[in-house]
Amino acid sequence: MDMSYSPEEQAFREEVREFLHTEVPAEMRDKIRLGKELTKDEQENYHAILNAKGWLAPNWPAEFGGAEWNAVQRHIFEEEAAMANAPRIVPFGLSMLAPVLQKFGSKEQQDYWLPRILNGDDWWCQGYSEPGAGSDLASLKTTAVLNDAGTHYVVNGQKTWTTLGQHANMIFCLVRTNKEVKQQEGISFLLIDMNTPGVEVRPIILLDGTHEVNEVWFTDVEVPVENLVGEQDKGWTYAKYLLTHERTNIAGVGFSQAGLAAVKRVAKAENTNGKPLMQNPHFAARVAQVEMDLMAMSTTNLRIISKAAAGEAPGVEASMLKIKGTVIRQEINDLARRAVGPYAMPFASEGLEGANDQIPDPHEMGPVAGDYFNNRKLSIFGGSNEIQRGIIAKVKLAPGA
Amino acid sequence: MDMSYSPEEQAFREEVREFLHTEVPAEMRDKIRLGKELTKDEQENYHAILNAKGWLAPNWPAEFGGAEWNAVQRHIFEEEAAMANAPRIVPFGLSMLAPVLQKFGSKEQQDYWLPRILNGDDWWCQGYSEPGAGSDLASLKTTAVLNDAGTHYVVNGQKTWTTLGQHANMIFCLVRTNKEVKQQEGISFLLIDMNTPGVEVRPIILLDGTHEVNEVWFTDVEVPVENLVGEQDKGWTYAKYLLTHERTNIAGVGFSQAGLAAVKRVAKAENTNGKPLMQNPHFAARVAQVEMDLMAMSTTNLRIISKAAAGEAPGVEASMLKIKGTVIRQEINDLARRAVGPYAMPFASEGLEGANDQIPDPHEMGPVAGDYFNNRKLSIFGGSNEIQRGIIAKVKLAPGA
Amino acid sequence: MNFDLTEERQMLQDSLRRYLRDKYDTAVRNKILESDSGMSAEIWAELAELGVIGALFTEEQGGFGGAGFDIAVVFEELGRAGVVEPFLDSALMGGRILAACGKDDMVEEVIAGALHLAVAHGEPDSRYDLNHVRTAADGTKLNGRKAVVMNAEAADHLIVSARMSGQAADTDGIALFLVAKDAPGLTIQGYPLLAGGRAAEVILEDVEGTLLTEDGYKVIADVTALATVAQCAEALGAMETATHLTKDYLMTRKQFGRPIGTFQALAFRMADLLVEMEQARSAVINAAGFFDTAKRDLNISGAKNLMGRAGRLVAEEAIQLHGGIAMTQEYELAHIAKRIVMADHRFGDTDYHLERFIELSAA
């Protein structure tokens, strides 16, 4: 047992910290700190900054231009990025589509799409979820039918919860190509240009007023067969590969640490009954409890990372981290809204340009109550916590487990 | 809405309080306060004291010698009895068997058994649960076969969790008289003399060292057919009648109030860090939270009682009270063990006569940790809290609910 | 003991519930949310007509109710429908302060729905402490800043607390003043609220006010007690809607080929919510029923704390049991959940009332 970072890892941490503070614009980091959404341009700018350094694709193999960081390095970067209020990397192309292309795509697909992802030529979004499917992803109904000439699939149906689809020009989709077989066996993985006629993006406004997600409708959309990834009807396998493959940062330790630091900052400044809120024993108890939980989870995370760095694939532990990680993040969101007291009530709406100028935010915490509601999604999307519990029970209650 | 007790009810409360303090021996109440078990003689003495006053059977109709209290009066008595540390009435004959006999028993059975219950001639225990059945009560396996002459049932099998069976001379049992029909339709209700050859009582020691419950084994036990209650194979109906009929005091408000008062008494005396424990904000928060919950539940209880007094049968609310009531009582048991600190650790064993003399109990709280463990039973027995949740969900998620 | 509503209250509840069901559905309410004023003058007038405001005042004050249970009945129904119009701040708080200060003619206008008020008491650093007033009264000239003042923009008059003497945290020396909306030196910086309605930061620079009372703390404390009962009842109503929506959704929505409410883990969580709903209902009954007794504050703090805990649980579980659809702004639950959770930020949050309960029960 050795709980310290190696000198190399510490040096790497210093390099990351230095880079984030010097290369990432302060205005960008301020926006993140205040819970504001980046514009498309800002997001692309951030990607370009990382790409210039060679750090945009930490998990890609070097042959495709990736940094090939191990799990510990990735963890260090995520921790530092969160503490520096650096933006998140938009993951759809970089860590969701790319691993599938690298594993199952054709040479042509790899050569064409992967450099475009690094260079920011395409903005990808993900087309998995459908209305009515929810946690039962494999019940998807969007169809793709090969035309008689065998040159195009014709796609019809609807996807939903498509994150940042409003910015995207490309979408990777799971579509049904065979209705005669078991649900999971008739699904294919298609790359679709969103400028094709018949594709329509409709915004979904979330309960905190933000426009993060969309519906994407397909009406007789023609997709060239070259855009099929791997084999027809094998798409479910590729999607599942992705789900089990790309599970780092599932615990969100960095986000929680940054969030907790912000709560403590406010609680030291905010007064109640003539004393800083942080000296109120009941508020202090809430903070302490989540901090203790976070200290423990952070070590669980490191244990799994250290296994992953040694080549062991995380199994059911990923589901455990997902549950604990979201509970802790949501608890910190709850603390943040408590901390600011009545100032949690104003509605900072992104929808109303300029309308936010008058919104009082004495602690510079941004829309804490909005964030509280927005982050209820953490336990719903990406495999709900109920789905995770089911996975844990299935594995751990199996005979001989 | 009117939340106050009527003058008559208040006068009744005074009468009850006076009676409990003057007629029930102080030594007996001290034993209850210190969490000690009463001897059989003491328990019978308490019943006799109540019977002399006409209060032993509050829920019986007057024609059978009952006090015919309404729900509010019963509640007042239960509240006062708990605050006075009066013993509980042993319910098996008085409130579990008697209502069944009064509703389904023959005239002969009523005339013979009911006076004996009031006079303490019999000590009844209940034979429902069986090993392996658990919450699935209707799967019971103890059989009763009518002999060829038609004079006796011959009973074979095993009952378990039989409370105070060690004191009992009579047991009322659910037995299987028909294996050919649906589980619930082949069960009969039998009264069995425990002195009959073939009946054996074996103690079960609970995890706190107490001997409250027993196994009762039946080997070719002959039971006269006169001891069948109602019709053969209809026993499940009678048992269910009892379960839905006799649900007062399910919330245990009085016990919780008494328990909480004891915790507060200790917490005002016990010091930590130079101050009374009650001034420790974290302990005070635990106490306050359970007190607020209890105040609310107490009103829920009164709402249901007031409906019951007006003749409405409590439905699913009884299941809700069972859950909340046990959670609160168990929380108070938890507070009690916390309150006494290291003095929660000694083991006051009833099994070792005289061995308890050296057990330190500076706050006169009795075996708080033992009680904490013992009362885990509250959420397990009498229809586990999981069973109650199932009932609530079934009723409330039904179409049109 | 009797837990039935009186006939009058039952009628009020029935007519109010019927009106809101017919006239205040999700589409109407979402349109109001998007409007500039954040409220509907028409709804306000019709509800005043229906007697909703009159029920908040005693006969002596010109109303026909005014007791704890009257207020609880009204606000439970408003909460059930997620009503955003400021009955609590403008009519109940504003009106009852004026009534306490003997402004009978103005109260009459309030009851008629014709006069709009705002209570400007909290300040940027007062959090939930009622005694914390820095705004200074130099005679009737007021200087200071008030925070998150509900309904300030729409109010005809603001009721402003200001300190005539003493330190920032003294309960003595706080007076209440009436300030006209167009008083020189008054700046109102308005903004929308997450759970609907509007509030404002109010800046007073040599603003002339009319003295209402020099016993300002007591008046504020009493009306805050009333408002807390109302807020608890409103949250209860909203929680009723949240649980109803969730029950319906559980039995309608299918996954893996069956209604998701038939999955035991979800069904049991629904059962737990219903258990907490009974607790919440009883807490509100206690807060309303003990209002005119010595146990008023103990029961109010007990209720507000319990509603804070139960409310959070119900809001979060209702969202979680729904899944994604509850995350969308247009779905009824989104608004209702916000009403429930934001109730914790008014008149003292869960911890504030925990501490107050501890103090009161030690006394």
Added chain:
Amino acid sequence: MNFDLTEERQMLQDSLRRYLRDKYDTAVRNKILESDSGMSAEIWAELAELGVIGALFTEEQGGFGGAGFDIAVVFEELGRAGVVEPFLDSALMGGRILAACGKDDMVEEVIAGALHLAVAHGEPDSRYDLNHVRTAADGTKLNGRKAVVMNAEAADHLIVSARMSGQAADTDGIALFLVAKDAPGLTIQGYPLLAGGRAAEVILEDVEGTLLTEDGYKVIADVTALATVAQCAEALGAMETATHLTKDYLMTRKQFGRPIGTFQALAFRMADLLVEMEQARSAVINAAGFFDTAKRDLNISGAKNLMGRAGRLVAEEAIQLHGGIAMTQEYELAHIAKRIVMADHRFGDTDYHLERFIELSAA
């Protein structure tokens, strides 16, 4: 970063686990629980032989371990088997105090399993406060009363804290003395403990002791830190057993025709327990791993609080998921659950460490 045990610790863990599985089953342990002494001299000797005690001491002290992780490994295994022999109090606490006071010869005997000790520090009104000592030292003559002294009856020597100067709550002025079991004026009133083992109220009337150190508070605080790590690890081991028993039971026990673990509500609760188990394991790793750093006390208090919360949850849920059988004294879980919950009553309970964590993190 590396979370694997060293080879030596892995071997110790393996051999200890094997020994306890073979020699310390429920029947053996329940017999020990019923015995007068409450412990088995044979088990003690064999475990000493196995190196269990030596692992608790550094090489300098004559052992072959002594670091946080050595102690965690040993006590996790003892906890897993529900061992009631007083390794924590007699060997670890007693031995390490003697080591800190330079009593090398006695430490050697402790490691050999030949010397039994008891630490008489807590007093009837000290609760969990380490600084609270009223027992008075007049030179080497001791007068006072010690509360719930573990293993007092079986100890060859008691280590007694007593005040040489200052007030009851001062950290300065506390000395430690060695008192022989047969010292005149020493009264030991023994009794069994709910979770196994025995303790005693110890009364000192003009008892002659041998001074060990005048820096008693620091020595006690350091050894209590060690003991708290051990206690957390022991609780972790016991919680492992509780969850294992529950998992097995869920898949063995049938109701309504199927294993009860296939009921989703129960399966999900089991999943939640396993999530907490990972938290508990990490908390123990933190407490052990940061032992020799400035973050020692923060991590220990964080761990002890978390173990208090997770322990209660695991114990109560394990019992509830089992149902009736877990209520019986003879079932393994009954004893294990008592070990878990009673751990909260040693070295500061959940709230004590919450407060300490708050203080330490504010510093």
